[in-house]
Amino acid sequence: MYGVSSFFGVNEYIDRKAMVHYFDKCWWVEMQYKGKKIEMRNMGVHNEMYAESCAENYVLGVLNGKAID
Numbered sequence: 001m002y003g004v005s006s007f008f009g010v011n012e013y014i015d016r017k018a019m020v021h022y023f024d025k026c027w028w029v030e031m032q033y034k035g036k037k038i039e040m041r042n043m044g045v046h047n048e049m050y051a052e053s054c055a056e057n058y059v060l061g062v063l064n065g066k067a068i069d
Helices: 048-059
Strands: 002-008 014-021 026-033 036-042
Touching: 002 048, 014 048, 026 048
Parallel strands: none
Antiparallel strands: 002 014, 014 026, 026 036
16 A cells, blocks of 8 residues: 555644555545544545545545544
């Protein structure tokens, strides 16, 4: 797995970070809150731009990650 890009929240979302990864022929978005990974979301058949949009939406507060137990 290798990281392609990172996104950081601001203002009320300052504690959010998202990283786009490429692994096993799939794009993934790693969502973090206060430095803790809360979700690894598989983008399925979608491309890098789709994954980056998902990451941006997370750090802007448009969507929330699901907590990993």
